[in-house]
Amino acid sequence: MLIRRPPAFALRDNAVTPQSAWLNRRHVLAALAAAGGSLALPERAAARGAPPQDAFAPLKSTPTAYTVADPPTPWEAVTTYNNYYEFGTGKGDPARRSGRYVTRPWSVTVEGEAHKTGTFALEDLIDFNALEERIYRHRCVEAWSMVIPWVGVPLGPVLHRFAPTSHARFVQFFTRWERKNMPGTFWPVLKWPYREGLRLDEAMHPLAFLAVGVYGRVLPNQNGAPLRLVVPWKYGYKSIKSIDRIVFTRNQPQTSWNMSNPREYGFYSNVNPHVDHPRWSQASERVIGPQTGLAGALARRKTQMFNGYGDAVARLYAGMDLRKYH
Numbered sequence: 359m360l361i362r363r364p365p366a367f368a369l370r371d372n373a374v375t376p377q378s379a380w381l382n383r384r385h386v387l388a389a390l391a392a393a394g395g396s397l398a399l400p401e402r403a404a405a406r407g408a409p410p411q412d413a414f415a416p417l418k419s420t421p422t423a424y425t426v427a428d429p430p431t432p433w434e435a436v437t438t439y440n441n442y443y444e445f446g447t448g449k450g451d452p453a454r455r456s457g458r459y460v461t462r463p464w465s466v467t468v469e470g471e472a473h474k475t476g477t478f479a480l481e482d483l484i485d486f487n488a489l490e491e492r493i494y495r496h497r498c499v500e501a502w503s504m505v506i507p508w509v510g511v512p513l514g515p516v517l518h519r520f521a522p523t524s525h526a527r528f529v530q531f532f533t534r535w536e537r538k539n540m541p542g543t544f545w546p547v548l549k550w551p552y553r554e555g556l557r558l559d560e561a562m563h564p565l566a567f568l569a570v571g572v573y574g575r576v577l578p579n580q581n582g583a584p585l586r587l588v589v590p591w592k593y594g595y596k597s598i599k600s601i602d603r604i605v606f607t608r609n610q611p612q613t614s615w616n617m618s619n620p621r622e623y624g625f626y627s628n629v630n631p632h633v634d635h636p637r638w639s640q641a642s643e644r645v646i647g648p649q650t651g652l653a654g655a656l657a658r659r660k661t662q663m664f665n666g667y668g669d670a671v672a673r674l675y676a677g678m679d680l681r682k683y684h
């Protein structure tokens with residue numbers, strides 16, 4: 359077995375921005391892969407144990423079917439233009455106000471229709487030696503979009519390990535509610551703790567992803583540290599952040615946005631250019647970047663059905679009226 363020394367790109371380097379470090383690393387990885395090198399081993403060994411504090415070791419390569427070719431939205435926009443109402447409703451609030459929120463150590467409680475329930479440490483839930491990178495389109499219901507390089511693992515196999523019972527048809531997720539460090543939750547803007555849900559077959563779909571990082575680094579708080587859902591064919595609010603509870607249910611579970619306004623936010627929330635939000639069109643979207651936030655959001659593109667993932671996910675909704683079940 360060939361053991362390589364960890365390449366320089368595995369080390370933290372404050373002199374480069376995360377995005378340029380990431381682009382370099384991808385470059386080197388591609389070159390090594392082309393040269394037929396086995397490159398993952400030393401870094402994986404180094405990463406064993408506690409999750410890394412900052413940059414992750416090189417990641418398991420991901421089948422390109424799960425990665426879009428579009429250039430990722432710059433790191434600066436991904437980490438400063440956020441929706442995370444626990445920290446405020448302004449796009450800049452999560453980055454500015456989430457600093458005191460502590461996400462280590464972390465555990466997740468699993469309840470409901472499953473044979474293996476209980477409370478699990480993050481490291482027991484996620485195999486930090488088997489992380490993948492997936493570059494997904496991200497489409498907010500507010501009609502803007504990004505392309506984000508997530509780091510994580512597919513959701514399905516994680517849920518499978520809890521052995522859902524034959525009665526389990528849905529799965530619900532909750533965000534940790536830490537009142538004192540979540541200034542946005544002093545107001546009942548939404549039903550706290552933030553909650554979301556999927557039908558179990560949606561959750562088991564290979565595109566559904568649990569992210570622990572972005573741009574090769576541990577998730578910043580504003581992006582949902584330490585563990586968040588990513589469901590790329592649905593509007594962004596389904597992709598719940600900072601998950602601390604998972605409940606398998608028989609019936610369709612409550613979701614925060616649906617509870618706040620069921621007419622505007624359905625349970626399914628699949629990206630659909632033909633079903634407008636009651637207050638605005640979903641036919642097109644603002645593309646965020648290259649600069650941060652609104653200043654960069656000048657480009658527009660047409661919204662794609664299921665956010666462009668229709669070939670993979672349309673079968674989940676065969677025979678359903680997607681206007682009624684929006």
Ligand SMILES: Nc1nc2c(c(=O)[nH]1)N[C@H]1C(S)=C(S)[C@@H](COP(=O)(O)O)O[C@H]1N2
Nearest residue numbers: 440441442443498533552594595597598599
């Ligand atoms: N707990 C929690 N999760 C959340 C939200 C939130 O307010 N609270 N906002 C959602 C919305 S509307 C979007 S668009 C995405 C934004 O993810 P990002 O900031 O990492 O791009 O997170 C989703 N997850």
Ligand SMILES: [Mo]
Nearest residue numbers: 498499594595
């Ligand atoms: Mo959103």
